[in-house]
Each structure stands twice: as C-alpha cells, then as structure tokens.
Amino acid sequence: MTRAPSLRTAPPTGPDAPADAAAPASGNSATSPGRGLRPPRARGLLLALLFLLLAGLAIAALSARSHQALLDPRSPAPNGSRAVAQLLASHGVDIRVITTTEDATRAASRTDTTLLVSRPELLGTAQLSTLRTAFATGNGRTVLLAPDDTATAALAPRVRTTNRTAISTRPADCDSEYAAKAGPVELGGRGYTTSAAQADTCYPTEHGSALVRIPQAEDNGDTVILGTGELLFNERLAAEGNASLAVQLLGSRSHLAWYLPSPTDPAADSNESGLFSLLPDGWLWGSAQLAIAVGLAALWRARRLGAVVVDRIPVAVPASETTEGRARLYHRSGARDRAAETLRSAARERLAPLVGVAPEHAHVRTALCPALDLHTADPPPNGAEPATSAPLLFGPTPANDAELVLLSEQLDRLQERIKSSRGGKERRP
C-alpha cells in the first residue's frame, strides 16, 4: 500500500482468480511507447529557444538601464543629470519630472516654468502637434535638446537642422548675456540655422550653430535649441562653462519641468503606419499571391500517393501478466498469510522427494519434519539454522513484511542444505 507504484497494469483479478487469464481487455500490446522519451532534436531546439530568451532578456535589461539613465535628473550615472538638477535646486529652482505630453502641455502654458524636452526625437507626430499648439499659445521658456528634423520642423518652424559635428569646446561668439557669462562650452552635435529675426545664434560649428534662441513675438516666452544634451551629463557638467550655461538656460524661471518622453504615455501614438510605410507598395498583393502559393504547396503535400497501409498485427499478451497482477494485489492488501503459505507449501513439495517422503504426505507435519531433521541434524554448518524445521515449514504467519522476506530466505537456505547433504551422501558410498 505504501508504494502501489503501477496500478495501471493491475488486472481486475482477485487472489483466487485464474493464474493465467489472457484477457484481451487487459492486453497491453507490445507497442506501447516508452514514456518520457523525447527526440534529442526537440531538446536541442528547446535549449536554443531558452538561450535566445535569456539572451534577449539580458540585452533588454542592459539597454533599458542605460536608456533610463540618459538625461534623467534623478540618475547619478555618468550619462544621468542629477548634478545639474541639484545645482538648480540650490539656486532655488523647483524641479519636477514629467513623462506625459499632457503634463508637458500644461507646463508650457505657464509663464514661470521652463520646459526641458530631454529627447524630442522620441516624440510621435501626434505628440509633436499637441506640443506645438501649446508652445504657440504659451509664454514660458522651452529648451529642446538636439531635436531631429521632424521635431525641429514641428516645434520650431523657423529653424532648420544641418549636419552633425563633433562635440568639442567652442567659444560663445555671440553677444547674448548668458553666453558671455558662460564662456567656452563643450557643444557640438547637431547644428542649426534660423531665419527668425531676433534669434540668437551662438557657439557656431562647421555646420550652423549649436545653440539657437528664438524669442516669442509678443511676450517674454522663448525657445532654446541645443545641438546636444551632453553638457547636462553628470560627467561633463564640471567641464568648461557647461554648468554656467545650464544654470542660466534652465534656471531663468522658478519652476523647471523636466520632460522625459515615455513609451507608456497615452498620447504616444503607435508607429504602425510608419512600419508599413517601409514596405514596398505591392506588399498586400504580393501576400495575396503568397497565400495562393502556400495553398498550392499544401495541395501538393496533402495529396498522398495511395492510402495508408495498415498491418494486421497479431495480439500478444505476456503469459505472466496475471501472475504479476496477483503479486501486486498480494502486496497491496498485505496478504502475508497467503504468500507465506504458498512459499512454504512449494518448499515442502520440493523437499519431500529429496528426503524420501511420498508426495501425498508432503504437507503432513508428522511425516515431513522428522525426515527433514534427520538430514539437517548431521552436519551443522554454522548453527544459524533452527534445530528443527517444523516452525519454518509449518509455523505461524509472519508478523510483518521483513519477517516474510526472512522466511523466504530461510526456506531457500533449508532447501540448499538438504540438497547439498543429499548430494554428499550419495557421493560417499
């Protein structure tokens, strides 16, 4: 009962059932496949898949960390911007990190707020047009860090993007107050040109200027475009006049809204149309033709060359199946009495002819035991055997399984002894 390992083949027979009922119902055919066997190829594929998954996760985790740190005012990483944030806070500027277009719109509409768009290239078309409307009506300051063509066209229509240049220390080369104060600054990246009338263009590079400021026409709002955001990195802030320029540009208002565009922003539009626009125009027609080709391939493979041929396999039932089943039933019900009696009676039947007792008297205690004791008495080998075989052959039922195992082994030993003593006697004369 404790183990009951394989109930599945136990046939429905009781202990008194026929020894061999080759019942077709319990016919375990020889063709039942082994369980737990998987072809090695599938295992290799699984391993490869697992490896791919792990590698993908690792790469995603690594790149996500470096991305998240980039220009984040909370990040102490080399490419984070915690230093400049603390610097501004010490100048009494209240910094708030925002991630949604909605918040950015609200910040842009307030006079006392500077809106820093840290990565304008992440903004979608819909977000850009929302922000553009907000900028047009707002009167705060907006700082854009290295906007690309699309962002420049949307947010600062009179500015044009030119080629990239290397980042290096460049002189201000303009008469704006903040640039004069800051002196040479590490700038570069994108260059910009503008057609606006009162615009400041400072820090000229080989292709346009690295800093452009366009004041709003009516009030004191303005838009500042920087060719790179790297001067706000923790690792670069201390160099040259970087810190001075950053504080002057970002600390001119009492509030700073630090906008980190996020993919979880509900306003962020999905770029599906963009993906599809990468495909050639005929892809829809091409895939229709591909479907036809797949259908023809299916017809080609599906047509069999004649029907499946079946083999008539003769039924085969293992002869000892019911005996095995009975052994399991004995075990499960703990039928020690039956098992012990069967083993004893088999031993008696084998012993009786060896000691000259007639087969019909094999199960009579008074006939068999004295004859046996005569044989066992003469050469006592090690004294481990009981003096008389009566308790062994006719004794009580074993009390537990261990005793049953012991009984079976003692019966074996007794038979061995009788056989060897008889063999010795026959050889002696």
Next chain:
Amino acid sequence: MALTGRAAFAAALGVLVVGFLVPSWVGLAAVQLPLLFAILYDLARAAPARSAHFTRSAQHSVQAGSATHVDLTVENSSHRPMRALIRDAWPPSTLPAQPVPQQPRHRVVVPPGEQRRLTTRLLPQRRGDHHAHPVTIRSYGPLGIAARQSDHTVECTVRALPPFHSRRHLPSRLERLRELDGRTNILAAGAGTEFDSLRHYVPGDDTRSIDWRATARQPQPVVRTWRPERDRRILLVLDTGRTAAVRAGELPRLDTYLDAALLLTALAAKAGDRTDLLAHDRQVRATVSARGTASALSTIVSALAPLEAELWETDPRALAAAALHAGRRASLLVLFTGVESAGFEEGLLPFLPRLAAEHTVVLAAVTDPHLAEMAQQRGSVEAVYRAAAAERALAERRRTVQQLRAQGVIVVDETPDRLAPRLADTYLALKAAGRL
C-alpha cells in the same frame, strides 16, 4: 489529380511579379491564368492513369524472415508516353527495414503501347498470408506541374511459411528412429510389436525372442526381430483460442505449437506414419487430411502458415467432437493447448477422458519461463510477493497436470524452446513401447 512542387514554386515566383511589378488584380490574374492553363495542359497531355493495366503472378511462397521479390507489370495502352510514379503497397511488416519500412516506389517511363516490369523486394517478418494493397499510379504531364492519379487493385498474396526452428532437432531423432526400426542389431525386446524378420541368434540377444519353430529347422538358433508399427495415423489438434495468443518467452504460444507440430510431422513422415491436423477454437480453423507421407510436411506447413490465434475462449465441446470425428482412425492424438487452471478445468478437462478412452492422448502445453524466474526472486518485499504469486501459479499448474496424468493423458509441459524436442521424444518413446 495531383499537383507537384513545381506548381507551388511557380506560384511562389509569382509573388515577385505581383509584389514588385504589377501590384493589382491584373497582376494576380497575370500570374494565375498562365499557371491554371499550364496545369490544365499537363492534365490533358498526361497519359491516362485509370486505363493503365497492371498484371502480376498471384501467389508466392517464402519462409518467414527470408527475402523474396514480386514482379508488377505495367502496360501503357494509350498513345501518349507515360511518365509515372508507381507505388506498390504492401503491409509494412513484409517490407525490408531501411531503417524504417517504406512503401516501394518506382519511377518509370513507358512508351505508348509498351510494358515495363517493376520488381519489389519483400522481406516478410511474420508468418501468414500477406496481401498486396492497391497499386497507386501517378502519371505526370509533359511540364511536370500536375499529374493524374488512380488506384488499381491487383491481387497478389505472399504466403510466409512458419520458420521451423526446431528443424535442428530432427537428425538426432531420426537417428533414434533408425535404431528402433530393426535396421541395427541391438534391438531391445519389446521395441514394437510388428513382426519384421528372422535372423540368426547372436550372443546378447534376448533369449525370449528365440523363435523355436524356426530354430528347429535350422542348424543355428534363430530369433525374431520386431519393428515398430507403420502406417499409423496421428492427429494433431491445435487449440487456437485465447490461450494460444499468450506470449510465453519470445513467441506467442501458437508459434511454439506450430514449431513442435512441424517437427512431429517431419519425424512421423520418416517413421512411416501419417499426420492429420485440426486447428479449432469455436470453429474449425484448418484441417489437413494426409494422403501420403511424402507431401505431409509441405501440406501441413502451408495449412499452418495463415493460422492465427483468436481472442476468444475455445468451445471445448465442439473441439472434442471435432477431434473425435477427425481422429476416428487415429491411434495417437496430440492436443496442443494451455493448461491454465480455471479456464482449462471448466473447459477441456471434462472431455479428455472420452478422448483418452479411444486414443493415446498426448497433451502439449507451453509454460512461461518467466514464471520460474519470478519464483526465484528474493530480497525485497515486492520480490517475495512476486515469488509467492509465481509459486501459486506453478502449484496450480502442477495440480492440473497431475489430474491429467491420473486420467491417462501423457502431458508434455515444457518451456517454449524445449517443447518440440520433448514432444518428439515422447512420440519416439510411445512408438518404442508399441503404444501406437
């Protein structure tokens, strides 16, 4: 009709045309219409598959486990050349494993009005009659883009004969038979009851066999020699019920029965006895009535080849009646059956006294060698219970065998590999004792 990979490939190439050159309905039509025309043209130009004519010889006979081949002739009766793929389908167990049995396929080109012969190698593993399945022909058109296909039923049967493994026991038994036969001088008294000849006495002969009348007319003592009876009839009765399907050792019991029956038949044929055969479960499965001794073995082999065990209980009354009827003139009745207690005691056992009253009855049974192994198992609780269950099965078997012997039935209860030689020995012993 069938398409080929070329059709699918052409359609796949069309993706480039439709996708890059003409992305419109026009483009789709421009690809599909030519493809459709090509398919229709191929179907129209392919040699007809349905009217292809197949012939082959109807019957083959081979020993199970040895290779053979069957021929299939295909005739192209049309006026178009036939490029065809032909599948000659056979049950997987009759095909050579390479490493998995694969249905034989033949690629063939038959000019109009001609014939071609295709040869299929077969290696039947299993005894019995193996029937050919329908032949499938796929006739390709000139472009190879589409094909016509049809199935043809061409009857053919390959009979795989039982392997007769016990043949190796035959020479030693024949040797002993010759000793019985009076051809050698060391003839023991009582070997046979049929008068053979008179010859001069040599020291060592049994004095009881001296023929005194003949001695009176001769200067020397003369002894009679005897030889075993000849022209006796033996009836082999095979029980093909469910107990014959049980696998003892490696083979089903029925195969062991067949092996033993073949050895006995071969031996009896040499001894001049005739062998009849009856296979029965609920009805007669096979009967062989021997005409002479020469062809007995081949007749019985081919009668036994397609025999299979049925999964139902034998009808003992019908079996006994059929055995009595078929064995009217038989002097020895050999009954191959299982002696498992319950089924047997209620089944055939009550009918055996009637059979034993009229004939010498030998009962041949196969015991499972695994039972003896199980009875030896020790060491764990599970093993001891298994040993107990096996001992019990063995004890029941012994009891049944004792009951049978008490009724005068000679029982040969052996493991599969020893049944055939022991049965042959029993037959020789009976013959020597003159009990036939």
